[in-house]
Amino acid sequence: MKISKELLKGSTTLLVLSMLEQQPMYGYQLIKRLEQRSSSVFTLKEGTLYPILHTLESEGQVEAIWSEADGRQRKTYHLTDKGRKLLQEKKAEWDLFRGSLDRVIGEV
Amino acid sequence: MGILTRFMRRLKGTKDNGGSAQEEIEGALDHFIQQVESKVKAREMYPLIRAELYDHMQSRVDEEIRLGASLADAEAAAVRQMGEPLETARQLNKVHRARWPWLLWLLLVVWISISCLTMYIYEMKPSDPYGLSLTTKHIYMMGIGMIFFMVICAIDYRKWLNKGMFILMLILATMVAAQMFGMKVNGHTFLNLGFNTYINIFSLSPFPLLLGLYLWYTQIQQQSTSSLKRKEWKLLFISMVPILFYVYELRFFAIMIYMTGLVLLWSKWLRISWKRIGIFIGMLCIGGLSLLASSDYIRRRLISWMEYGIFQGEGKGGDSYVYDQTRAALTEAGWLGHGLTDTLHIPYLFSENMTLFIIYTFGWIGGLLLLAVFGLLVGVMYRLAANVKHELGRGIMRLAATYMMLHAVLYILGLTNVIPLNGGGMPLLSYGGGNIILWMFVLGLFCNVYIRKDMIPVMKSTT
Incomplete structure (x- = not known):
């Protein structure tokens, strides 16, 4: 079953921050890891990942390091303390949302 | 800093004399990147956006080829996975713009x-x-x-x-x-x-x-x-x-x-x-x-x-x-x-x-x-x-x-x-x-x- 685009859109920042909490990653690696962890339920249009990463970088939630890999320049992102704080907030927000949704639709 | 400086210089050199580095980013991948660039307003960001998108798409191409696809099919798949270039550019413009305090x-x-x-x-x-x-x-x-x-x-x-x-x-x-x-x-x-x-x-x-x-x-x-x-x-x-x-x-x-x-x-x-x-x-x-x-x-x-x-x-x-x-x-x-x-x-x-x-x-x-x-x-x-x-x-x-x-x-x-x-x-x-x-x-x-x-x-x- 495919997840609605709108539903995914609202949680991409949380997903990206969660991925980067585990380890520093470059864009393609992040997309692949996200697909694996969600059993291909979360598949983003890959071009949309970079504006999200750049926004997080601009706001100081992630930092990027350039290096050379496979003969190409590669930008690897890692989470900052500010990013960790945002992730905690997003997780708390998500828990509240999920709990409320479950109560409304009668799962709990 | 060295690698990036060399890379920036290489891209700059490319623009100046239409040289060979441009040819490294070929065909479908290049076309996609150019479409993104054509709509991004912060011109100074081009080399970094180009390098990042290229690395992403080339990583996809390498993987598709490992799985047995031809180069043309692999490039087509890489571009397809990226989605709409103009949408990517539009989103990038929301980030790389003037910030008013x-x-x-x-x-x-x-x-x-x-x-x-x-x-x-x-x-x-x-x-x-x-x-x-x-x-x-x-x-x-x-x-x-x-x-x-x-x-x-x-x-x-x-x-x-x-x-x-x-x-x-x-x-x-x-x-x-x-x-x-x-x-x-x-x-x-x-x-x-x-x-x-x-x-x-x-x-x-x-x-x-x-x-x-x-x-x-x-x-x-x-x-x-x-x-x-x-x-x-x-x-x-x-x-x-x-x-x-x-x-x-x-x-x-x-x-x-x-x-x-x-x-x-x-x-x-x-x-x-x-x-x-x-x-x-x-x-x-x-x-x-x-x-x-x-x-x-x-x-x-x-x-x-x-x-x-x-x-x-x-x-x-x-x-x-x-x-x-x-x-x-x-x-x-x-x-x-x-x-x-x-x-x-x-x-x-x-x-x-x-x-x-x-x-x-x-x-x-x-x-x-x-x-x-x-x-x-x-x-x-x-x-x-x-x-x-x-x-x-x-x-x-x-x-x-x-x-x-x-x-x-x-x-x-x-x-x-x-x-x-x-x-x-x-x-x-x-x-x-x-x-x-x-x-x-x-x-x-x-x-x-x-x-x-x-x-x-x-x-x-x-x-």
């Missing part, structure tokens, strides 16, 4: 309004000798300052980088000219620029000098490593020259603010070295003692300060009249102040001590509110500076914020008799065209950096 501007409007309103109230006082011209002139100068602010905002701050030495030399030359051709008004030397314009270069100079030193040092660091030590010593020597001028002119406020700024700059860029700090403190002691020995005026000022600070004495008149009256007015203000009907009789109040006037009129509560607004203003400046990744830009922003804070802190310490300083005023609060233009320059430079923060490529590399 709205909160800072709102606080500045509040601060400037307080300044103009205070000037108006000052002129309403019964014994005002200046007529209604001060407020008008003050607002007029704020208007000129705004134009200056906008011009400074418009010039890319990176163009200042190689102007450090020029700024230093220009200010030092102006100081020399002021000594030779300037005229003394109430003990202050003014330089006539023509068109009935006089500038008090000695009180305006600390910020441009500190900015010049910072820019010059940053430039030295970027240029070479071979003669770095020699250049650092040269810079250290030149940074001492303005102190001689300030001592000669008895500009205590300028000395304090310049030297505090200098110590902060050294601790960051010249790395704290006990040898250098020892030389600095030694020079300071020699200079201070000779100043004390040579000037009756300074001795009387110090005695006056000690009387207030230690013995809580009364004013003795003479040279320390303004000094004594200022402290007395602060003490007498009380929590609620004297209101709009009582007048404060202190010379040069409007040009040096409008903060004191606010405290005297609206009480210590008014003073604390004023400090709260200023604290918020400087706090916002530091917070904005922390969000800037470009090192030169972040340095300029911190220098501007620190200079504003230092100015206010030294003034307040003087006003409360903690240190023997008199006047100086809070930024933008007092009357004086030169001062207003200087503060607008400082704030314009600050905003300039912030506006461009997401439109300038910043690269941190593992090598």
Whole structure:
């Protein structure tokens, strides 16, 4: 079953921050890891990942390091303390949302 | 940094001569990247966006080929997975665009309004000798300052980088000219620029000098490593020259603010070295003692300060009249102040001590509110500076914020008799065209950096 685009859109920042909490990653690696962890339920249009990463970088939630890999320049992102704080907030927000949704639709 | 520099140079070279690097990013991938680039407005970001998208798509191509696809199919799959290029560009434009520091501007409007309103109230006082011209002139100068602010905002701050030495030399030359051709008004030397314009270069100079030193040092660091030590010593020597001028002119406020700024700059860029700090403190002691020995005026000022600070004495008149009256007015203000009907009789109040006037009129509560607004203003400046990744830009922003804070802190310490300083005023609060233009320059430079923060490529590399 495919997840609605709108539903995914609202949680991409949380997903990206969660991925980067585990380890520093470059864009393609992040997309692949996200697909694996969600059993291909979360598949983003890959071009949309970079504006999200750049926004997080601009706001100081992630930092990027350039290096050379496979003969190409590669930008690897890692989470900052500010990013960790945002992730905690997003997780708390998500828990509240999920709990409320479950109560409304009668799962709990 | 090396890899990225090489890469940027390679891409730049490509654009210049249509060379071979462009051919490395071929076919479908290149077409996709070009479509994104064609719609991204921040042109300087192109090389980094290109490198990142290329790495992503090429990683996908490599994987597809490993799984058995042909090169053409792999490239087509990579492009397909990326989605709509124009959508990517549209989203990137939301990030890489001019950033407007709205909160800072709102606080500045509040601060400037307080300044103009205070000037108006000052002129309403019964014994005002200046007529209604001060407020008008003050607002007029704020208007000129705004134009200056906008011009400074418009010039890319990176163009200042190689102007450090020029700024230093220009200010030092102006100081020399002021000594030779300037005229003394109430003990202050003014330089006539023509068109009935006089500038008090000695009180305006600390910020441009500190900015010049910072820019010059940053430039030295970027240029070479071979003669770095020699250049650092040269810079250290030149940074001492303005102190001689300030001592000669008895500009205590300028000395304090310049030297505090200098110590902060050294601790960051010249790395704290006990040898250098020892030389600095030694020079300071020699200079201070000779100043004390040579000037009756300074001795009387110090005695006056000690009387207030230690013995809580009364004013003795003479040279320390303004000094004594200022402290007395602060003490007498009380929590609620004297209101709009009582007048404060202190010379040069409007040009040096409008903060004191606010405290005297609206009480210590008014003073604390004023400090709260200023604290918020400087706090916002530091917070904005922390969000800037470009090192030169972040340095300029911190220098501007620190200079504003230092100015206010030294003034307040003087006003409360903690240190023997008199006047100086809070930024933008007092009357004086030169001062207003200087503060607008400082704030314009600050905003300039912030506006461009997401439109300038910043690269941190593992090598």
